[in-house]
Amino acid sequence: xxxxxxxxxxxxxxxxxxxxxxxxxxxxxxxxxxxxxxxxxxxxxxxxxxxxxxxxxxxxxxxxxxxxxxxxxxxxxxxxxxxxxxxxxxxxxxxxxxxxxxxxxxxxxxxxxxxxxxxxxxxxxxxxxxxxxxxxxxxxxxxxxxxxxxxxxxxxxxxxxxxxxxxxxxxxxxxxxxxxxxxxxxxxxxxxxxxxxxxxxxxxxxxxxxxxxxxxxxxxxxxxxx
Amino acid sequence: xxxxxxxxxxxxxxxxxxxxxxxxxxxxxxxxxxxxxxxxxxxxxxxxxxxxxxxxxxxxxxxxxxxxxxxxxxxxxxxxxxxxxxxxxxxxxxxxxxxxxxxxxxxxxxxxxxxxxxxxxxxxxxxxxxxxxxxxxxxxxxxxxxxxxxxxxxxxxxxxxxxxxxxxxxxxxxxxxxxxxxxxxxxxxxxxxxxxxxxxxxxxxxxxxxxxxxxxxxxxxxxxxxxxxxxxxxxxxxxxxxxxxxxxxxxxxxxxxxxxxxxxxxxxxxxx
Numbered sequence: 001x002x003x004x005x006x007x008x009x010x011x012x013x014x015x016x017x018x019x020x021x022x023x024x025x026x027x028x029x030x031x032x033x034x035x036x037x038x039x040x041x042x043x044x045x046x047x048x049x050x051x052x053x054x055x056x057x058x059x060x061x062x063x064x065x066x067x068x069x070x071x072x073x074x075x076x077x078x079x080x081x082x083x084x085x086x087x088x089x090x091x092x093x094x095x096x097x098x099x100x101x102x103x104x105x106x107x108x109x110x111x112x113x114x115x116x117x118x119x120x121x122x123x124x125x126x127x128x129x130x131x132x133x134x135x136x137x138x139x140x141x142x143x144x145x146x147x148x149x150x151x152x153x154x155x156x157x158x159x160x161x162x163x164x165x166x167x168x169x170x171x172x173x174x175x176x177x178x179x180x181x182x183x184x185x186x187x188x189x190x191x192x193x194x195x196x197x198x199x200x201x202x203x204x205x206x207x208x209x210x211x212x213x214x215x216x217x218x219x220x221x222x223x224x225x226x
Numbered sequence: 227x228x229x230x231x232x233x234x235x236x237x238x239x240x241x242x243x244x245x246x247x248x249x250x251x252x253x254x255x256x257x258x259x260x261x262x263x264x265x266x267x268x269x270x271x272x273x274x275x276x277x278x279x280x281x282x283x284x285x286x287x288x289x290x291x292x293x294x295x296x297x298x299x300x301x302x303x304x305x306x307x308x309x310x311x312x313x314x315x316x317x318x319x320x321x322x323x324x325x326x327x328x329x330x331x332x333x334x335x336x337x338x339x340x341x342x343x344x345x346x347x348x349x350x351x352x353x354x355x356x357x358x359x360x361x362x363x364x365x366x367x368x369x370x371x372x373x374x375x376x377x378x379x380x381x382x383x384x385x386x387x388x389x390x391x392x393x394x395x396x397x398x399x400x401x402x403x404x405x406x407x408x409x410x411x412x413x414x415x416x417x418x419x420x421x422x423x424x425x426x427x428x429x430x431x432x433x434x435x436x437x438x439x440x441x442x443x444x445x446x447x448x449x450x451x452x453x454x455x456x457x458x459x460x461x462x463x464x465x466x467x468x469x470x471x472x473x474x475x476x477x478x479x480x481x482x483x484x485x486x487x488x489x490x491x492x493x494x495x496x497x498x
Contacts, residue, residue, distance in 0.1 A: 076337070082335060090486060111305045111341045117343075118345075119340050
């Protein structure tokens with residue numbers, strides 16, 4: 001997939017391209033498979049872009065397609081945005097039902113992912129949507145032949161996009177550079193934080209040290225951000 | 227219903243009894259109808275006690291039971307407890323659902339409530355229906371018991387959650403009378419001055435307008451769910467002169483229009 005210059009550019013011609021915004025990555029691997037990843041905290045100012053992003057279905061040329069909503073790194077909606085998000089989703093129940101073949105949600109083990117799923121369920125979506133905690137299982141369900149390689153490419157793109165976050169960028173550089181066994185304590189010392197506050201900050205970003213280390217060892221992301 | 231001093235005492239003699247912990251109560255109307263109500267911000271101790279109580283459902287009745295889980299007043303779901311509650315739900319799901327007849331989850335549309343319902347879905351708990359109010363939940367799980375069990379459960383919840391007695395009386399007056407009652411009339415009905423009522427509601431963290439709006443939307447939901455009344459007639463029943471007034475109120479409280487709520491609920495009902 002090739003990068004688009006902006007969300008407008010991406011939406012004008014999505015197939016085979018992706019776009020990275022402040023809190024998101026949106027992509028369209030082929031005419032029948034697209035998706036988005038959200039990270040961080042979604043605030044009121046982010047909603048217009050988020051809704052345009054979720055309206056990606058209007059720009060997909062195929063009558064029916066599959067989609068991924070990746071909320072593994074999503075932190076939260078601020079509570080006052082819930083009604084707007086629910087209103088947006090409820091207004092699209094029929095559109096999603098008509099256009100979506102399979103819809104996969106990727107979530108981490110945290111309340112933010114659960115709130116995303118609960119919000120989606122409360123909207124009353126009627127199409128086939130399922131929940132996964134790994135991109136391998138998710139993409140294997142969506143498209144057993146083409147999905148898993150696309151999932152690996154996307155994990156790399158997501159890691160690159162999220163590495164723009166200073167703390168995660170520092171963690172990725174540490175994992176790539178350290179000669180010792182990587183440890184939470186040693187990394188905390190290099191960024192001048194207590195292990196407890198580091199754990200909290202990683203949790204706020206929808207991840208933890210072990211998860212980042214496992215992803216690094218699998219060799220998925222290109223971790224050298226320098 | 228009578229209080230049990232512990233979860234094991236409840237397990238030994240469940241019918242007509244409840245066990246209340248900090249931030250939750252588990253009740254057993256009979257050996258076929260159980261429920262849990264959770265409110266406030268459950269701490270670790272409350273989560274431990276709740277997780278110890280929940281397996282009781284499956285132990286108490288192998289013949290089939292229905293459950294009402296009421297989280298309308300859950301104010302916070304501490305992210306630190308999430309992994310443990312999820313692991314519990316995953317481990318107990320099959321046993322819980324094996325003899326389950328019906329399960330109603332009563333929730334508002336707050337973040338903790340949606341995170342809880344999302345946790346159910348993530349854990350693979352599938353057989354539950356969502357409701358905005360307790361009346362609709364009772365109609366779903368035990369219609370023949372709605373007139374006896376519901377008032378008793380509401381009374382129990384108000385008592386154990388230390389709900390302000392004034393707030394409990396006001397909610398009952400709005401629910402059982404006219405939800406669009408003027409504040410002066412409501413105050414008179416529960417034996418307070420208007421100012422006294424407003425002061426007590428402020429102390430309980432709410433306002434008369436919020437309580438009345440909530441009661442009006444609850445009644446509108448009930449009428450949309452259970453009658454064929456036109457939206458215009460429902461608007462009048464809940465004290466809105468125009469359908470546009472009901473549409474605004476309904477959208478503010480629920481995020482959708484009355485007509486789309488009705489269509490969605492009927493679509494969901496036809497799928498189950």
